[in-house]
Amino acid sequence: MLRSIINRLFGMLVVMAIVVTIVFVIVRVTPGDPAAVMLGPEASAADIAALRTKLGLDGSILEQFGRYVFGVVQGDFGQSIFLNQPVTQALAQRAEPTFFLTIFSLLIATIIALPVGILSAYWRGSIFDQVATTVAMFAASVPSFWLGLLLMQFFAVKLGWFDTSGYGGPGASLGNRLNHLVLPALALGLVSSALITRFTRASMLDVLNDDYVRTARSKGMSEWRVVLKHAFKNALIPILTVLGLTAALLISGAVVTETVFGLPGVGNLVVSAVLRRDYPIIQGALLVIAGLYVLVNFGIDMLYLLVDPRVRY
Incomplete structure (x- = not known):
């Protein structure tokens, strides 16, 4: 190890x-x-x-x-x-909005994708599976900035539940700042959930018919325990991989979304630097994003060792 x-x-x-x-x-x-x-x-x-x-x-x-x-x-x-x-x-100075946006987006994507992917695999071929697969394919093809504009138009402009842009004033509370992140996090999270859903479904389908799953059922274990403890645990490796890739993509892919919602994050800073040809900022941002990619992949590799002891050998 x-x-x-x-x-x-x-x-x-x-x-x-x-x-x-x-x-x-x-x-x-x-x-x-x-x-x-x-x-x-x-x-x-x-x-x-x-x-x-x-x-x-x-x-x-x-x-x-x-x-x-x-x-x-x-x-x-x-x-x-x-x-x-x-x-x-x-x-x-620009890291906070991007950090929270990435965390919230990944959390939304995970909360949606994992249950839907597991149930879709368990009820393979059912109406739920067909609807989930169709919605996932549609969500994967929707640009996050376009979805963000739709959410902004409906929830911010029409209903007035959220602010259309910004990150609050200099003295804004944490709750107010997080309120500004709801719509962009939804836009990124809904789009990202599509890929995680499809990977979760495919991974679960690979293990649900294995011998150890049938053995667990024959021992009289409850169905939820068989699916979650035995099947899902052994399907985690590819799911962790796609979660790590999604987290890394969210860090670098928030550029357009931050610009649409006027968030003063790293993505918005990079866009301004490109327009101004501020090469030191561009270089620094590239290095930081690449470093985060590497760290995320390293963290996923370490999780492999915890989830599946066979990886250690």
């Missing part, structure tokens, strides 16, 4: 090293001078030269890469051009 953990940690370091290299190269292969692109066509030569020095673009490629890697290792992703503050500080 220890060897497995060490191998995964080493794999995480390799992946992050590749990501750091790719992020570094992206800016350097941008057509034209990155500093001139950031400042625009009206910038003077002195301004461009000053920005090149500030970004560390005045040295050789190896020198630039060495400085960049050294800064990343220390947690220094550079200075935002337009916000005039460290990238880590800018990301930290």
Whole structure:
């Protein structure tokens, strides 16, 4: 087990090293001078030269890469051009809305998908199964931003239950801030639940007819215990995989949803940085999102060891 953990940690370091290299190269292969692109066509030569020095673009490629890697290792992703503050500080200030939005969306998706997927597999071929499968296929094809606009129009504009956008004022309470997250979390959670439902159903169908399930029934165990304790537990591996992938996708996929609902999260910050060509922010966000992907996958791998002891060997 220890060897497995060490191998995964080493794999995480390799992946992050590749990501750091790719992020570094992206800016350097941008057509034209990155500093001139950031400042625009009206910038003077002195301004461009000053920005090149500030970004560390005045040295050789190896020198630039060495400085960049050294800064990343220390947690220094550079200075935002337009916000005039460290990238880590800018990301930290926008992390709360994105964090809560991701957690709530995943919670909504899980609460919907797991029961529906289990019942759909248990009642295979029934009307419930057909309706659940159809709805899941439809939900998977619906863009989250379009669903968000529909929810906003009905629940916020028509019924007035929620605010249409924003995250509350500077002195807003936690309850008020969470109230702003209900609609975007529903939009992301409903769309994400489709994939989890289909994976849960497929995984349960693979195990419901296995010998150990029939043996458990023949021993007189209650049906709910057979389904949940024996069948569902052994179907958890692929379900955990899709839950981990969904969580990682929600972190990076909240960009459009945050923009639609005007949430001051990391996604909205990235959109603004792209429009302004604020490359340090874009680079920092890419590294953070990639790091979260890696951490989520590592956490799922560790859950494998707890759920199925066979994975340890």
